[in-house]
Amino acid sequence: MSEQLLRLDHITMQFGGVVAVDDLELVVNEGEIVALIGPNGAGKTTAFNVITGVYQPTNGAVWFDGAKIIENHPQGKMKKQYKGQCDGLYTETLSPTPDKITRAGMARTFQNIRLWKTQTVFDNVLIAKHCRSTSSVFSAAFRLNRKEEAAQRAQVEELLEIVGLSDVKNELATSLPYGKQRRLEIARALAAEPKLLLLDEPAAGMNPQETEELTAFIGEIREKFKITILLIEHHMNLVMGISDRIYVLDFGKLIAHGTPAEIQKNQRVIDAYLGVADDA
Structure with a gap:
């Protein structure tokens, strides 16, 4: 059986009232592709922001690669305002910044593409590679890190070849077609050498052909990089075609969890999110 790579224990994120x-429990095992789905406003991106250190949860804990990396409990005014569960279960406060979580082995993309607009495709990926640099500011200033820099540039060349962007490496990132910009954003995340890749609506704005190509691309990423993937997505063909397991959120609460086949038959999920096709 695969080992757990990511585990969320009773995660609650409350903003004011x-x-x-709300009390989210979720597990991602090594090598899996797991999807987190639900209607707009269900709390999916908020969950991503907790996992990656953008938000500190109001309550709960996150475990990654065998270690507890995040923990919090209601404090201050929130002690009276707290509406979640398990408020007495956690006592520590662990709140690493996103850069530390990235170095621990996570990388993510965003709903809205966030490429460096004035940089080339190559430089977008190279800059992301710097999170793995071992050189100091001093050694970089005096070019004492030339060997490491040369190795990183070679790794970027190889990565762009693998993801099919080597032919546009010298173009500005924003000059690429939308589908290739999405691919570049994923390549930039991969440059951080993550164990867990989090994709936030990677098919957003794509046409059916681009979505089909992306579905195949995500599958190739798992195989080529031996990586685990957690994704948020509204395109059900992509989700059902590539996911090993699916979690469904509605109004912040987990309403279902299972294989694609199980989720498609779950009446509560159908009522809340999937719906049914009209009779012809």
């Missing part, structure tokens, strides 16, 4: 994520 609004509970965006």
